[in-house]
Every structure is written in C-alpha cells, then in structure tokens.
Amino acid sequence: MSRRPVSSTRRLVDTGSFPFTGALQSKSRSSPLLSVGLVLVGAFLLIGYAFSGSGIFGGDKAAVSRIEGDFSCTSEIQRAIPILKKAYGDSMHKVLHVGPDTCSVVSTLLKEEETEAWGVEPYDIEDADARCKSLVHKGIVRVADIKFPLPYRAKSFPLVIVSDALDYLSPKYLNKTLPDLARVASDGVLIFAGYPGQQRAKVAELSKFGRPAKMRSSSWWIRYFVQTSLEENEPAMKKFEQAASKKSYKPNCQVFHLKPLR
Numbered sequence: 001m002s003r004r005p006v007s008s009t010r011r012l013v014d015t016g017s018f019p020f021t022g023a024l025q026s027k028s029r030s031s032p033l034l035s036v037g038l039v040l041v042g043a044f045l046l047i048g049y050a051f052s053g054s055g056i057f058g059g060d061k062a063a064v065s066r067i068e069g070d071f072s073c074t075s076e077i078q079r080a081i082p083i084l085k086k087a088y089g090d091s092m093h094k095v096l097h098v099g100p101d102t103c104s105v106v107s108t109l110l111k112e113e114e115t116e117a118w119g120v121e122p123y124d125i126e127d128a129d130a131r132c133k134s135l136v137h138k139g140i141v142r143v144a145d146i147k148f149p150l151p152y153r154a155k156s157f158p159l160v161i162v163s164d165a166l167d168y169l170s171p172k173y174l175n176k177t178l179p180d181l182a183r184v185a186s187d188g189v190l191i192f193a194g195y196p197g198q199q200r201a202k203v204a205e206l207s208k209f210g211r212p213a214k215m216r217s218s219s220w221w222i223r224y225f226v227q228t229s230l231e232e233n234e235p236a237m238k239k240f241e242q243a244a245s246k247k248s249y250k251p252n253c254q255v256f257h258l259k260p261l262r
Ligand SMILES: *[C@@H]1O[C@H](CO)[C@@H](O)[C@H](O)[C@H]1NC(C)=O
Pocket: 171, 172, 175, 227, 228
C-alpha cells in the first residue's frame, strides 16, 4: 500500500536486531529481563505495524498519502462531487476543470448524468494514458499554460473548478490567472488549494511544475481575494457547508467559492 512506511519500519527492525542478538549472546545470563524486554518491544513493533498495515489503525488513507507526498486536491474533487452537486445544482451541468491530471476529473464528471465536462491540463502529458490522449484529441481536454489567458470566451462555463494549480503560481501570475478563471465562469469559481504543510510534488516532478508548490493559509487567500476584488460566493459556500456536514464530509483541501467577474 505505501512504500515509505514499510521501508522505515524495516530499517527500525533491522538496526534493532543487532544489539538485540548481541544481548542474547553475551548478556543472556546476566540480564534475561533485558532480552525479554527487547523481545516484547520487537513484538509490539511488529504487531503495531501489521495492524496499521491492515487498516485497523490506519483508517485515514488521506493522512497516509499526505505523508507520502502524493496527496492531491484533484483526487479530492472526485470525493466531493456529491457535495458539489448539492451546492451548485444546475451549474454542475457544464464544468471546466483546470489542473494537473484533469483527464481523471473530466472522465469522472462525464460519467455523471447530463454533465458536460472540459479540462485544461497545465503541464505536459507525455506520460498520459490512451483515454487521456483521446480526450485531448477530441478537444475536450486542452494542454495550455495557465499563465496565459485561457482559450475560452467569457462566461463559457457555469462552473470552473481549479485544483493543485494555483499553489504553483507566484502572486504575479495569480493576478492574471485567477481573474481569467473568473472571466470564463458564469455562475462560480471553485478553488481547491492545499493546506500549509501539505507536501505536494516530489522533487523529481519539480521540473514539470517549474517551482515548488506554496501552500498558503486560508487567511492569505481571503486577503488575496479582497485585494484583487474577487468576491466570495456566500450562497454557494453556505450550501456546500450544509451538504458537507449532512454527509460528514471533511475536505482534505481548502475549498474557496468565488463569484464570476461581473
Ligand atoms: C496583484 O494585484 C494586486 C491588486 O491589484 C496588487 O496589489 C499586487 O501588487 C499585485 N501583485 C503582483 C505581484 O503583481
């Protein structure tokens, strides 16, 4: 399930086994209690690991993948779809998603009834699968640098959802990109952003994203929206929170609701 916890546990057990065998050989007569204690500690470590691996203690998968560094708000959108339908109703019938791995969001949305979905993939998709390449081929997903104006007319989509993309933009580019997202939306813009402290791209992926993600606090974002005259969409926010609490849904990302440009 997860590589890093496995290897770190193994390392713990490995290094622990040297003093452990040493104690058995040289000190077994002088301190049997110590050996018994070490055996018990070892047993507890193994049992604890086995249980966390089998999911009895490790129920929170998101927490695990957050430690792994491959947690993404794009996958969070898929979890949130039932809540989004409640909060946005008819606006969900035509959605533009902007962000890495947009093919996965678009494919999921297209499976919903009476839903048109479009995507903008900000990074290259050389390693994309055939399904994704076909979405690109059909023009449903476009590969476009979001530092430049989006290739759509004003108010083309009732709802625009962006995830894991704004975290990589400096304020200079945010100043262009965020109003442009609000330009192509007619009912609302929904932002999924990481929480401060969440690790996002692995070092090997940094060349793809250009710069490391900067996870901003919610007060930073709200101050930013006020500064750039983007208004929060209070009715959508309330409906989202109501639907979320009804279904005991807790997003693993910060979710912001903005109004489109007037
Ligand atoms: C972004 O826009 C805001 C509001 O217009 C402005 O105060 C700020 O200086 C801009 N930031 C950058 C880095 O251009």
